[in-house]
Amino acid sequence: MKATYDPSAVESRWYDVWEDAGAFRPEINPDGEPYSIVIPPPNVTGVLHMGHALDLSIQDVLIRRKRMQGYAALWVPGTDHAGIATQNVVERELAKEDISRHDLGRERFIEQVWEWKAKSGNRITEQMRTMGFSTDWTRERFTFDEGLSDAVRKVFVSLYNEGLIYRGNRIINWCPRCHTAISEIEVEHEDEVGELTHIKYPFVEGDGYITVATTRPETMLGDTAVAVHPDDDRYRDAVGRMIRLPLLDREIPVVADEGVELEFGTGAVKVTPAHDPLDFEIGQRHGLEEIQVIDTEARITAQGGQFAGQDRFEAREAVRHELKKRGFLERIDDHHHSVGHCSRCGTVVEPMLSLQWFVKVQPLTVPAIESVKEGRTRFIPKRWENNYFHWMENLRDWCISRQLWWGHSIPAWYCDDCGEVIVTEDVPTVCPACESTSLTQDPDVLDTWFSSQLWPFSTMGWPEETDDLARYYPTSVLVTGFDIIYFWVARMMMVGLYSTGEEPFADISIHGLIRTPDGRKMSKSSGNALDPLELVERYGADPLRLSLIQAAAPGHDVPYDEAWTDAARRFGNKLWNALRFAVEHMKIVDVPVDGGYPDDPGPEDSWILERLAEVTAEFDRLFDEYRFSDAYGLLYNFAWAEVFDWYLEMAKGSLRDEDRAPVTRATLGVVLRDLLKLFHPAIPYLTEELWSELGDGSLLITAPWPTPPAATGPEGMATMQDLIVRLRRFRSEHQISPKTPIEITVNDPDGLAEEWWADHLKALAGCTVTYGEPPTGSAVSRVIADTVQAFIPLEGLVDVDAERKRLKKSITDGESDLERSRAKLANPNFRDRAPAEVVAAEEVKVASADERIAKLRAQLEELG
RNA sequence: GGGCGUUUAGCUCAGUUGGGAGAGCGCUGCCCUUACAAGGCAGAGGUCGGCGGUUCGAGCCCGUCAACGCCCA
Numbered sequence: 001m002k003a004t005y006d007p008s009a010v011e012s013r014w015y016d017v018w019e020d021a022g023a024f025r026p027e028i029n030p031d032g033e034p035y036s037i038v039i040p041p042p043n044v045t046g047v048l049h050m051g052h053a054l055d056l057s058i059q060d061v062l063i064r065r066k067r068m069q070g071y072a073a074l075w076v077p078g079t080d081h082a083g084i085a086t087q088n089v090v091e092r093e094l095a096k097e098d099i100s101r102h103d104l105g106r107e108r109f110i111e112q113v114w115e116w117k118a119k120s121g122n123r124i125t126e127q128m129r130t131m132g133f134s135t136d137w138t139r140e141r142f143t144f145d146e147g148l149s150d151a152v153r154k155v156f157v158s159l160y161n162e163g164l165i166y167r168g169n170r171i172i173n174w175c176p177r178c179h180t181a182i183s184e185i186e187v188e189h190e191d192e193v194g195e196l197t198h199i200k201y202p203f204v205e206g207d208g209y210i211t212v213a214t215t216r217p218e219t220m221l222g223d224t225a226v227a228v229h230p231d232d233d234r235y236r237d238a239v240g241r242m243i244r245l246p247l248l249d250r251e252i253p254v255v256a257d258e259g260v261e262l263e264f265g266t267g268a269v270k271v272t273p274a275h276d277p278l279d280f281e282i283g284q285r286h287g288l289e290e291i292q293v294i295d296t297e298a299r300i301t302a303q304g305g306q307f308a309g310q311d312r313f314e315a316r317e318a319v320r321h322e323l324k325k326r327g328f329l330e331r332i333d334d335h336h337h338s339v340g341h342c343s344r345c346g347t348v349v350e351p352m353l354s355l356q357w358f359v360k361v362q363p364l365t366v367p368a369i370e371s372v373k374e375g376r377t378r379f380i381p382k383r384w385e386n387n388y389f390h391w392m393e394n395l396r397d398w399c400i401s402r403q404l405w406w407g408h409s410i411p412a413w414y415c416d417d418c419g420e421v422i423v424t425e426d427v428p429t430v431c432p433a434c435e436s437t438s439l440t441q442d443p444d445v446l447d448t449w450f451s452s453q454l455w456p457f458s459t460m461g462w463p464e465e466t467d468d469l470a471r472y473y474p475t476s477v478l479v480t481g482f483d484i485i486y487f488w489v490a491r492m493m494m495v496g497l498y499s500t501g502e503e504p505f506a507d508i509s510i511h512g513l514i515r516t517p518d519g520r521k522m523s524k525s526s527g528n529a530l531d532p533l534e535l536v537e538r539y540g541a542d543p544l545r546l547s548l549i550q551a552a553a554p555g556h557d558v559p560y561d562e563a564w565t566d567a568a569r570r571f572g573n574k575l576w577n578a579l580r581f582a583v584e585h586m587k588i589v590d591v592p593v594d595g596g597y598p599d600d601p602g603p604e605d606s607w608i609l610e611r612l613a614e615v616t617a618e619f620d621r622l623f624d625e626y627r628f629s630d631a632y633g634l635l636y637n638f639a640w641a642e643v644f645d646w647y648l649e650m651a652k653g654s655l656r657d658e659d660r661a662p663v664t665r666a667t668l669g670v671v672l673r674d675l676l677k678l679f680h681p682a683i684p685y686l687t688e689e690l691w692s693e694l695g696d697g698s699l700l701i702t703a704p705w706p707t708p709p710a711a712t713g714p715e716g717m718a719t720m721q722d723l724i725v726r727l728r729r730f731r732s733e734h735q736i737s738p739k740t741p742i743e744i745t746v747n748d749p750d751g752l753a754e755e756w757w758a759d760h761l762k763a764l765a766g767c768t769v770t771y772g773e774p775p776t777g778s779a780v781s782r783v784i785a786d787t788v789q790a791f792i793p794l795e796g797l798v799d800v801d802a803e804r805k806r807l808k809k810s811i812t813d814g815e816s817d818l819e820r821s822r823a824k825l826a827n828p829n830f831r832d833r834a835p836a837e838v839v840a841a842e843e844v845k846v847a848s849a850d851e852r853i854a855k856l857r858a859q860l861e862e863l864g
Numbered sequence: 865g866g867g868c869g870u871u872u873a874g875c876u877c878a879g880u881u882g883g884g885a886g887a888g889c890g891c892u893g894c895c896c897u898u899a900c901a902a903g904g905c906a907g908a909g910g911u912c913g914g915c916g917g918u919u920c921g922a923g924c925c926c927g928u929c930a931a932c933g934c935c936c937a
Contacts, residue, residue, distance in 0.1 A: 583899095732893075733907095
């Protein structure tokens with residue numbers, strides 16, 4: 001073995017070996033209970049970012065452990081066709097050659113996208129392999145492949161037939177850049193400082209006017225009323241009168257409507273039914289005309305008089321200018337308000353009246369809420385349930401049609417002759433109403449999330465009744481960030497229950513977002529995003545995985561610092577060298593794949609075996625609660641601070657003793673082996689490589705999960721470790737070189753210091769031991785651990801003044817402990833109400849502190 | 865405006881049944897001890913945001929205030 005751990009050398013070796021062995025397929029454990037996860041499908045256009053790295057590392061850790069525990073563990077990979085995103089990418093490519101999609105036409109453009117996918121669409125899956133993720137590639141799916149398209153059509157038609165999908169004219173959010181409608185949650189609201197324009201709307205008859213305020217003055221061109229609240233005394237007389245709309249001279253009524261906010265602005269609002277959701281509702285109630293004044297390019301329509309053809313923002317200025325010129329402008333105030341932007345391209349969205357398809361979601365939310373309320377699906381951490389409920393309870397209908405080319409077609413056809421709407425899974429040839437054969441399919445496609453929401457069961461073959469569906473659906477757990485609970489998780493719950501009657505997953509494990517070290521959001525646009533693949537090159541995939549898992553406390557954001565990954569890499573080096581020590585120098589061979597715990601271990605062996613059993617049990621407990629960071633933190637500290645720093649050092653001595661060496665080899669072998677197993681889910685490459693050094697020839701990826709038997713270590717271990725630490729401190733405080741041997745006399749009234757201490761005190765503290773009473777005549781000091789005292793001759797070793805100082809400090813420390821415990825015991829309430837064992841423990845503390853201080857005082861006196 | 869979260873060592877964060885605060889990085893001193901200097905040993909550093917309450921006992925439970933952040937409207 002090489003002297004240092006080289007991640008890139010190790011990581012190039014194993015992925016193909018695993019895959020060729022079929023280890024990623026659940027069939028590797030044919031008799032195992034099923035355990036399944038579907039990957040949240042990344043956009044096919046995407047490249048792996050830190051969020052993916054975290055999300056997928058967690059899933060891999062779950063899957064790999066379950067696989068080792070003997071489950072038929074299935075992790076389904078795949079990608080999302082990502083309608084807008086992918087169409088944008090390909091359009092941009094074409095633009096380089098000065099071609100628009102319209103030049104190509106719809107059919108050839110779609111071909112172009114498929115070609116792009118074949119060429120560049122597997123980038124992210126290649127990156128997943130680099131990271132070592134053990135997904136079953138034989139089951140890879142794409143949201144736009146054939147089977148999934150069948151599922152989409154089936155769900156659409158079914159929802160339509162039950163009246164849960166309808167087509168209607170409503171105010172939607174329009175992105176003038178992407179040229180499509182988008183849903184409510186694809187709109188990102190940002191607080192901006194805008195201008196509130198106050199406009200005078202004069203009455204047609206008589207003098208006077210009403211002042212209305214708006215942040216979008218250009219929409220006044222589409223105004224068909226002014227509305228006030230019915231209880232507003234200020235406008236009591238105005239209701240029913242007519243207004244002459246400035247600039248266009250259209251006569252519009254003043255109406256009273258409950259929807260108007262009394263306190264806001266002047267209390268009177270202009271009503272633009274075609275370009276505002278609230279105004280649309282007011283318009284419906286009062287039978288107002290809907291005049292579209294902004295078109296799909298965000299330009300003023302012919303209805304906008306002299307402003308026709310202007311861009312909406314240009315028109316905003318022009319309208320204001322004209323109002324001012326003609327005396328209708330009252331004033332302009334600065335105004336903080338939130339402005340909606342397209343989540344895809346950042347363009348300001350335009351609310352617009354449009355004929356679109358919608359899902360009526362309310363009926364679907366009822367069972368989805370119940371499932372979580374009744375615990376059939378649980379969120380981890382639980383607090384995310386509240387957000388889920390809140391969102392579900394306030395859902396508005398979901399606009400699912402998109403004016404794009406790349407996406408699932410809407411399975412709706414219109415009869416060219418009689419206008420009949422035909423919604424069906426198979427392409428219709430004849431109009432059922434008039435028997436015309438002249439039918440035209442709806443040109444729109446579906447929101448990408450409409451197909452993503454089917455992912456947990458469409459990937460398993462639904463609507464076919466496949467073996468996979470029967471065996472692996474519902475899935476065991478969904479792992480994802482809280483940012484897509486609304487987009488994705490909630491919809492999977494709704495449509496999963498609707499389509500299959502079952503919750504799509506038992507658990508939903510929510511993790512946070514990766515942030516920069518100073519807590520900001522990582523994003524490509526702000527240029528502070530780290531590339532995980534670059535980190536892999538610099539530190540290795542295993543160190544990146546381990547550091548992400550350790551840093552990610554459940555449900556909290558992760559401010560990521562490379563220092564963690566560097567620390568994980570150093571841990572890898574430590575583990576590497578521990579194995580190197582065992583393999584090369586100590587001839588550990590033939591460690592069994594499982595079992596093999598020694599029957600008659602020595603004291604330090606039984607101690608580490610006890611700790612191994614405790615730590616494994618605790619690790620499993622934490623892991624089963626999805627507390628991966630705690631579980632691996634525990635393991636990391638156990639490995640480094642206990643196995644490497646203590647056990648390995650103690651084992652060096654016994655390995656030199658031919659009588660004790662066999663049992664030490666056996667113990668060292670099983671402890672390191674089990675460590676490799678426990679660490680494998682997090683750092684698969686390194687552990688597999690080290691496993692191959694242990695000699696058996698099998699693969700770690702499919703080795704059985706460890707279940708070390710309970711063991712009991714020797715009573716005196718903790719005291720001995722304490723004594724060693726204190727002796728080392730004594731050395732450090734007195735600047736005694738580690739090379740200077742110290743002869744100590746150990747006095748041990750309670751029989752804690754057994755014979756086996758001597759070797760360890762020699763090896764780990766550089767002290768040779770004599771048991772018995774302290775020597776008399778020469779100056780000594782003492783170091784005390786529990787009831788054990790070690791006497792150290794001072795002659796030639798230490799400066800007596802320094803020793804006095806050391807003793808005084810020890811006495812002071814002891815006294816403050818003593819004081820605290822005494823005060824507690826002096827409180828009668830404490831004695832009465834605290835549990836007996838707590839009181840007893842406190843009494844023991846007093847007694848031992850007392851004794852200790854007495855000894856130290858005596859020591860001080862002896863020094864004179 | 866509503867909801868949620870955060871506030872613990874110089875920095876980034878753990879701390880789930882309330883019983884003397886931990887990790888990583890950083891810092892100080894000593895050590896190239898044949899697994900590892902990507903290391904070892906020892907150490908310094910904290911009124912656990914403020915105030916009040918419950919309790920024999922609060923980082924942890926309750927109330928309140930403050931700062932920061934996120935989501936929704």
